[in-house]
Amino acid sequence: MKRTLLTLGHSTAVTLPPDFLEQHNLKAGDLVEVENTEQGILIRPHHPLAPDFEPALRAVLARYRETLRRLAVHDRGEDPA
Numbered sequence: 001m002k003r004t005l006l007t008l009g010h011s012t013a014v015t016l017p018p019d020f021l022e023q024h025n026l027k028a029g030d031l032v033e034v035e036n037t038e039q040g041i042l043i044r045p046h047h048p049l050a051p052d053f054e055p056a057l058r059a060v061l062a063r064y065r066e067t068l069r070r071l072a073v074h075d076r077g078e079d080p081a
Contacts, residue, residue: 003014021027024045031046061068073079 001017001020003016006013006015016026026032026045031048033042033044033046035042035044
């Protein structure tokens with residue numbers, strides 16, 4: 001799909017046709033992630049983490065800190081003999 005870049009103030013934007021937005025469940029105002037890849041620019045919907053994810057992750061990391069440290073050492077090939 002070819003699109004023309006537009007200047008909006010001090011920024012540049014690309015428009016997406018309505019059928020494309022509908023197909024990807026997007027609407028004006030939604031956040032998207034833009035990533036530079038080897039193949040070009042990747043635009044994908046932004047899916048935020050659940051609000052309770054970070055505290056849960058911190059609890060798991062605290063509980064299994066030593067196990068995770070040992071796995072990292074093993075992964076680097078630094079296992080003590």
